[in-house]
Amino acid sequence: MTDEIDDAGAVNLSTGIGTSFLKFAEIAGRAASVVKSIALMPAKPEGVYARIGDTAKQRSFGFSPKITLEQGIERILSHMSVPVG
Numbered sequence: 001m002t003d004e005i006d007d008a009g010a011v012n013l014s015t016g017i018g019t020s021f022l023k024f025a026e027i028a029g030r031a032a033s034v035v036k037s038i039a040l041m042p043a044k045p046e047g048v049y050a051r052i053g054d055t056a057k058q059r060s061f062g063f064s065p066k067i068t069l070e071q072g073i074e075r076i077l078s079h080m081s082v083p084v085g
Contacts, residue, residue: 005061014053015065021050024069031073 005011025038058064067075 009057011057011061011063012053012055013058013063013065014055015069016053016055017069018050018052019069021048023050027070028073031070031077 022038022040029036029038055064
């Protein structure tokens with residue numbers, strides 16, 4: 001797919017499903033076998049709540065997600081040389 005990108009643009013690899021950063025942290029922690037309490041900090045300035053990747057460009061190249069976010073995080077962690085957990 002990368003050889004087809006002729007404008008040096010980025011391609012989001014995303015499911016197109018909105019995911020909050022809190023949910024992402026919970027999924028990543030579970031996959032890394034790290035059990036931590038995640039607490040919101042309402043006294044601090046608010047930032048971006050969630051992200052949703054635009055899948056239009058990846059679809060234009062015939063790519064569509066075949067695994068879930070959870071499976072992707074688990075695969076990445078399984079290939080890391082740094083111990084997790």
